[in-house]
Amino acid sequence: MDERLSHLLATVGAIHAGTHRELRERIRRAVARGELMRLLPGVYGADDSFLSRVAALRLWDPDAVLTGATAARVTWWPEFRDDSVSASTRRQMATYPGYDVHRWEIPADLILEVEGHRVVYPSLSVLQLIPRLGPTCIDEALRRRATSIAALHDALRSTPGRPGNPECLRHLRISRDEPWSHLERQAHQILRRAGFTGWRANHRLTLPSGVVYLDIAFLRWRVAVEVDGFSYHSDPATFHSDRRRDVELQLAGWRVLRFTAETLPGMPEALRRILREAERRGA
Numbered sequence: 001m002d003e004r005l006s007h008l009l010a011t012v013g014a015i016h017a018g019t020h021r022e023l024r025e026r027i028r029r030a031v032a033r034g035e036l037m038r039l040l041p042g043v044y045g046a047d048d049s050f051l052s053r054v055a056a057l058r059l060w061d062p063d064a065v066l067t068g069a070t071a072a073r074v075t076w077w078p079e080f081r082d083d084s085v086s087a088s089t090r091r092q093m094a095t096y097p098g099y100d101v102h103r104w105e106i107p108a109d110l111i112l113e114v115e116g117h118r119v120v121y122p123s124l125s126v127l128q129l130i131p132r133l134g135p136t137c138i139d140e141a142l143r144r145r146a147t148s149i150a151a152l153h154d155a156l157r158s159t160p161g162r163p164g165n166p167e168c169l170r171h172l173r174i175s176r177d178e179p180w181s182h183l184e185r186q187a188h189q190i191l192r193r194a195g196f197t198g199w200r201a202n203h204r205l206t207l208p209s210g211v212v213y214l215d216i217a218f219l220r221w222r223v224a225v226e227v228d229g230f231s232y233h234s235d236p237a238t239f240h241s242d243r244r245r246d247v248e249l250q251l252a253g254w255r256v257l258r259f260t261a262e263t264l265p266g267m268p269e270a271l272r273r274i275l276r277e278a279e280r281r282g283a
Contacts, residue, residue: 001030001035001036001046002026002029002030004023004026005023005026005027005030005035005036008020009045009046012055012059013045013051013052013054013055013056014039014043014044014045014052014055014056014058014059015027015036015043015044015045015059016042016043016059016060017042017043017044018042019059027044030044031044039052039053039056039096039098040056040057040059040060040093040096040099041060041093042060043056043059043060044056048083048097048098049083050073050083050085053083053084053085053098053099054066054070054074054085054117057085057087057099058116058117060091061089061090061091062118063089063090063118064087064088064089064091064101064118065087065088065089065106065111065118065119065120066085066086066087066117066118066119066120067086067087067088067102067104067106067120067124067125067128068086068100068125068128068129068132069082069084069086069125069129069132070082070084070085070086070087071086071119071120071122071124071125071128072122072125072126072129072137072141074114074115074117074119075112075114075119075122075125075146076122076125076141076144076146076147077140077141077144077146083098084098084099084100085098085099085100085101086100086101086128087099087100087101087102088101088102088103088104088105088106089101089102089103090103106120106124106159107158107159109158110123110124110155110158110159121147121151121155122141122146122147122151123147123151123152123154123155124155124159126138126141126146126147126152126155127152127155127156127159127162127164127165127168128164130164130167130168130171131163131164131167134171135171135174135175135182135185136182138152138171138172138175139175139179139180139181139182139184139185142175142178142179142180143180143181148178149172149175149176149178152168152172153172156168156169156172174188174189177201178201178202179201179202180202180215181227181229183227183228183229183261183264184201184215184216184227186227186261186264187215187216187225187227187259187264187267188201188216190264190265190267190268191216191267191268194268196268196271198218198219198220199216199217199218199225200216200217200219201215201216202214202215203216203217203219205217205249207245207248207249207252208248209244209245209248212245212249214226215227218271218275221255221274221275221278221279222253222254222255222278223254223255223257223271223274223275223278224249224254224255224256224257225257225258225259225267225271226242226256226257226258226259227258227259227260227264228242228258228259228260229260229261246258255274255278257270257271257274
């Protein structure tokens with residue numbers, strides 16, 4: 001490929017023909033040779049990968065704001081695999097492969113800049129993903145410390161009338177104790193329906209081996225509840241690590257109860273018995 005074009009691709013990620021009018025003939029020849037492809041009007045890239053598309057959008061509209069899955073991938077969920085680019089722009093744009101562009105009004109206080117790209121805050125990207133992923137994206141964002149339930153509610157209040165808001169509010173209410181997984185959310189709902197109080201979700205605790213987070217902790221009675229999905233323990237290393245952690249917790253005076261999706265319905269009765277026993281012992 002032409003050296004100048006290669007340099008622009010390496011430094012910018014895409015090439016805007018309107019900005020580099022002197023290169024138009026070189027760009028035309030590179031397209032003819034299959035070295036470049038048009039991604040957006042007047043903007044070319046070496047391929048149609050996610051990074052090339054994002055770079056092309058920034059050249060086509062520097063004021064565009066990355067949203068939804070694209071914002072999540074750029075800011076807090078890099079493993080999310082969706083190579084299409086979702087964004088909000090004030091420019092008129094026809095439909096282009098690999099792009100999902102809308103003309104949304106996004107509050108300025110929900111926009112940040114990441115490596116030259118304008119991106120919605122993690123809290124708003126989570127809300128935008130809920131219609132597609134359901135509460136899974138809430139769990140993932142909370143687990144990664146990308147946002148908080150309070151920040152999600154703030155983003156919801158800042159975007160009244162946004163499509164999907166009623167569904168988002170419903171999921172946020174269910175997630176008010178900040179679960180990190182679908183199973184944890186179920187456990188929280190069971191505890192609330194059974195009338196349990198005095199528990200804390202994802203309680204941070206320091207053990208000799210390091211910092212751990214208890215799925216559910218009854219601090220007064222030093223009772224820890226761990227909820228595990230089958231896939232979580234399909235890794236032998238994780239299984240053995242959890243057992244070592246259980247031993248450390250017991251040595252530190254904690255009683256550990258483990259539940260799976262199948263045994264979760266029996267959690268309230270088991271907890272009542274354990275907590276009554278702890279109360280009698282004066283724990």
